[in-house]
Amino acid sequence: MKVTIFNGSPRGKKGNTHVMVKEFSKGAGQAGAEVENVFLVKKKIRPCRGCFTCWIKTPGKCIIKDDMAELIQKFGESDIVVFATPVYVDNVTGIMKNFMDRLIAGLDPHFEKDEGGECVHISRSEKQTKLVVISNCGFPEQSHFQVLELLFKRVARNMRSEVIGEIYRSGGGILREAPLILKPVISKYKKLLQTAGMEIVEKQRLSEETRLRLEKPFISDEQYIAAANERFDALLANV
Ligand SMILES: Cc1cc2nc3c(=O)[nH]c(=O)nc-3n(C[C@H](O)[C@H](O)[C@H](O)COP(=O)(O)O)c2cc1C
Numbered sequence: 001m002k003v004t005i006f007n008g009s010p011r012g013k014k015g016n017t018h019v020m021v022k023e024f025s026k027g028a029g030q031a032g033a034e035v036e037n038v039f040l041v042k043k044k045i046r047p048c049r050g051c052f053t054c055w056i057k058t059p060g061k062c063i064i065k066d067d068m069a070e071l072i073q074k075f076g077e078s079d080i081v082v083f084a085t086p087v088y089v090d091n092v093t094g095i096m097k098n099f100m101d102r103l104i105a106g107l108d109p110h111f112e113k114d115e116g117g118e119c120v121h122i123s124r125s126e127k128q129t130k131l132v133v134i135s136n137c138g139f140p141e142q143s144h145f146q147v148l149e150l151l152f153k154r155v156a157r158n159m160r161s162e163v164i165g166e167i168y169r170s171g172g173g174i175l176r177e178a179p180l181i182l183k184p185v186i187s188k189y190k191k192l193l194q195t196a197g198m199e200i201v202e203k204q205r206l207s208e209e210t211r212l213r214l215e216k217p218f219i220s221d222e223q224y225i226a227a228a229n230e231r232f233d234a235l236l237a238n239v
Pocket residue numbers: 009010011012014015016017018086087088089090091136137138139140144172173
């Protein structure tokens with residue numbers, strides 16, 4: 001089984017998103033999957049021009065010469081694709097959005113109604129690639145993922161696919177640089193991410209139990225807010 005993780009954080013390997021992806025990959029690998037991590041920030045991905053050349057003149061092929069042809073191929077060859085992104089202004093990052101827009105080359109332009117009676121394009125791929133979402137955000141409440149939850153539900157419908165797991169981590173600002181006192185909590189969380197990777201590969205689904213455990217706050221909102229503000233005060237004092 002091939003799992004490809006597209007990471008849309010501009011911070012790449014140094015990001016909090018990667019802390020999550022790394023552990024998830026470890027678990028998926030242990031369960032026997034071939035896992036590939038793609039850092040979109042390292043790829044040349046220009047914005048879609050809306051010319052529809054990929055639909056009409058050169059079906060399936062985008063006119064823009066950059067790294068997207070290689071990425072669309074990777075996408076199509078994967079059994080499971082993971083969209084990994086931090087929350088940026090209540091949405092995915094611009095890097096991730098450019099990537100997602102350019103995936104339309106993989107769709108046949110013809111319209112048809114889906115099972116729910118809504119119009120959709122036809123996929124060019126025979127393979128039923130399943131989707132997983134991994135995200136973290138800076139604020140401490142889970143409500144900051146509301147847009148992503150709806151977005152990926154809609155994206156999956158668009159792609160005639162399904163979301164088989166969503167891992168949302170609020171208060172993600174401490175994943176990379178956790179204070180000493182929180183190291184055991186983070187270490188437990190990392191193990192849980194490995195379990196999630198295993199479940200996705202073995203059962204093609206994230207169990208409700210694991211999802212709920214993954215969403216448990218590391219500390220209280222008040223503690224997180226106080227720590228964040230203290231850190232900003234210290235950084236601002238050093239300017
Ligand atoms: C431009 C920008 C916009 C952001 N918008 C939000 C937001 O709307 N809500 C939120 O909770 N965090 C927001 N954040 C915080 C990031 O989600 C957070 O720092 C995250 O840990 C970054 O992940 P990364 O290290 O993988 O890039 C934003 C950060 C940036 C730079």
